[in-house]
Amino acid sequence: xxxxxxxxxxxxxxxxxxxxxxxxxxxxxxxxxxxxxxxxxxxxxxxxxxxxxxxxxxxxxxxxxxxxxxxxxxxxxxxxxxxxxxxxxxxxxxxxxxxxxxxxxxxxxxxxxxxxxxxxxxxxxxxxxxxxxxxxxxxxxxxxxxxxxxxxxxxxxxxxxxxxxxxxxxxxxxxxxxxxxxxxxxxxxxxxxxxxxxxxxxxxxxxxxxxxxxxxxxxxxxxxxxxxxxxxxxxxxxxxxxxxxxxxxxxxxxxxxxxxxxxxxxxxxxxxxxxxx
Numbered sequence: 426x427x428x429x430x431x432x433x434x435x436x437x438x439x440x441x442x443x444x445x446x447x448x449x450x451x452x453x454x455x456x457x458x459x460x461x462x463x464x465x466x467x468x469x470x471x472x473x474x475x476x477x478x479x480x481x482x483x484x485x486x487x488x489x490x491x492x493x494x495x496x497x498x499x500x501x502x503x504x505x506x507x508x509x510x511x512x513x514x515x516x517x518x519x520x521x522x523x524x525x526x527x528x529x530x531x532x533x534x535x536x537x538x539x540x541x542x543x544x545x546x547x548x549x550x551x552x553x554x555x556x557x558x559x560x561x562x563x564x565x566x567x568x569x570x571x572x573x574x575x576x577x578x579x580x581x582x583x584x585x586x587x588x589x590x591x592x593x594x595x596x597x598x599x600x601x602x603x604x605x606x607x608x609x610x611x612x613x614x615x616x617x618x619x620x621x622x623x624x625x626x627x628x629x630x631x632x633x634x635x636x637x638x639x640x641x642x643x644x645x646x647x648x649x650x651x652x653x654x655x656x657x658x659x660x661x662x663x664x665x666x667x668x669x670x671x672x673x674x675x676x677x678x679x680x681x682x683x684x685x686x687x688x689x690x691x692x693x694x695x696x697x698x699x700x701x702x
Contacts, residue, residue, distance in 0.1 A: 448559030465607025472500035475572035487567035493531035506677020518562035551583035593621035630663035
């Protein structure tokens, strides 16, 4: 865990709107690439993809920020072993968790209670998202990856309106028709906001047997790829369901960095190579 000198920062406070907007723009100017991770519905492994993408970029030597704006179901602290971490106020803003060249910020770091229910309406959410951009000491970054909550509600809309020069969105789905249908809505959402869709990832596409390593299609497969062809968006790849992903996520370890070689780890590596930023 990073050691920083500063005062405790357990809540978000009031701020002048013009001052906050300027702070956001000053922050964004220091970030080369902004990447949003979306999903049409919950439970498809969106946060798993966001965490592993962030770690994969960081492992290349790039300076990476991971911003978790899933206020009602933040998973990033658990997946990175940061439960109980509390952000503090430094000289240049709120200090994110920092390890190596990866910086992380999530709402539990600010509210001070990991199990607290966040009950906010849209305007408050947008205000806090701006604070997490403008008042957090991100510094110069090569990549900022934003883990957005599922669907097309307040949070993804606020991010798109705030980060007008975002490189684009990666949309995560699972192979089932019900999940793919929701992803179509996410893609249409991006198109209406003129946000490029960098590609679609089909997660849980097959199951990796822990004994023999064979991939079995228990949820069917190919739904995401077929949808991409129909909607003329890039298909980034399929990630099979691997028990190691679940075990390492619960243990606060990043799968793509620590797992033994296998189909899922290879899939993550190939997806990073296919992303064009």
